[in-house]
Amino acid sequence: MIFWIDVSDIKVWHYLKHHCHRGRGFVFSDTEIKTALMVKGIFKLPLRGLEGFLNSVFTLMNVPLKSPTYSCISKRSKTVKVKYRLPS
Numbered sequence: 001m002i003f004w005i006d007v008s009d010i011k012v013w014h015y016l017k018h019h020c021h022r023g024r025g026f027v028f029s030d031t032e033i034k035t036a037l038m039v040k041g042i043f044k045l046p047l048r049g050l051e052g053f054l055n056s057v058f059t060l061m062n063v064p065l066k067s068p069t070y071s072c073i074s075k076r077s078k079t080v081k082v083k084y085r086l087p088s
Contacts, residue, residue: 003057005065009035013065028068033076036068038084047073 013032040050047070054067068076 003061005035005061005063010063010065028072028076030076030080032068033073033080034082036073037077037080037082040073041082041084047071 009031012029036050036054039045039054040047043050043053045053050073051067051070058065058067
């Protein structure tokens with residue numbers, strides 16, 4: 001299986017602006033949360049397994065990125081819409 005991350009996605013991995021609401025701002029961008037949720041859906045991983053899987057993929061790819069925690073993905077999954085099709 002080939003796992004590919006575009007250079008433009010690496011540049012916008014971390015959220016640079018505040019979300020304009022009270023409280024702490026987001027650390028990870030919507031692009032990153034969508035990517036994590038797509039990988040979760042394709043490989044049918046639990047959230048904790050997804051976090052470890054993404055971190056190990058980034059380590060193998062020698063990319064200086066870090067996966068969000070499983071609780072961050074869980075909270076943000078309620079606000080991010082993900083569209084993908086599984087091969088039949």
